[in-house]
Amino acid sequence: MTGLLVGLRVGVDKGVDDSSNSFSPWHDIDGKKANTQWAPDGSLNLTYSAERVSLSPTTRRTFMLTFQDGPDESEGKESQCNEFTLVNTTDFSYLSIPYPASTLYVSTFTFPLSNSSNNDSFIQDLFITARGLGSSGTIEFIGADYPGPIIQGGDENDIRVDVVLRYGGDQDVMNTVHVCKLDKDDGSAGIGIYVRLLFFTTKTYAHCQSPTETDGKVTNVYMLDPTSLPSFQVVVRLPPAAIARTIENPIWLNSLNINVDRMNIIWGDLEGVLEMGSFTFNTGRGSFNAGYLTAQKATVLSAYNDVAGTFNISESLLVNVSE
Secondary structure, three states, rough: OOHHHHHHHHHHHOOOOOHHHHHOOOOOOOOOOOOOOOOOOOOOOOOOOOOOEEEEEEOOOEEEEEEOOOOOHOOEEEEEEOOHHHHHOOOOOOOOOOOOEEEEEEEEEEEEOOOOOOOOEEOOOEEEEEEHHHHHHHHEEEOOOOOHHHHOOOOOOOOEEEEEEEEEEOOHHOOOOOOOOEEOOOOEEEEEEOOOOOOOOOOOOHOOOOOOOOOOOOOOHHHHOOHOEEEEEEEOOHHHHHEEEEEEEEEEEEEEEEOOEEEEEEEOOOOOEEEEEEEEEEEEOOOOEEEEEEEEEEEEEEEEEEEEEEEEEEEEEEEEEOO
């Protein structure tokens, strides 16, 4: 009986709406950290701000400001930012909707391919970057082992990338995420997914892996309701004719670099479909399952997760999974 009364009391407190306790996102409350899970002031919210920066250690005693919520200049020039539309579920019927029911949004990016079939056929090197507490999810490369309607959803002259955003929380989701196309001076291009930044809250060199902070300075991620965090499914589709292996040569990609905080990769059967000079997957907490991957060089760096699949590598393969 005591447990039931406590549960009811927590529910009552959670529903209190006291606007007098409101404060600007991510700023201090009178210099103090919010430390209550059910605070009515939105302390568990995650609000994106391009102006916010965090401390990155360079030596045991020296810290410098380096990271920010959004991309810095070295990550490329932004375009097509947050151009999301509500998902037509018939277009993504293979996506599951987690409990509780989430709203699905999609933003589509295309990267053109030339008509030639030699090693210069791909215009740009491709990259995908994702960081922040709410940047979890899956990157899925559609292969020949997928259903026909999914394959046919690709474009014949482009690599098509659909970034599907799932969100079931109470915030305005467009204030929590920043998703853009990025173009670098070297001709490479890609996708950047940015959510709430990782903050360094200690000057101890041994604690370089920082906790995260919510708008109200809550640093314990286990206090957050995971169903109220944004998550992503990035769907990468090559031309349907290439996946059907009806073109003369596989598509050639000089490099594919994927650098993400907490995303998994599902790589379909792309034997005879895509070949790469170099492939890199660097993730803090993500798994990698390859149906069939072909590259001259491949590097897979992960932690606390599995790496499995079929790799056709002509020069070098480095796999490092730490715990």
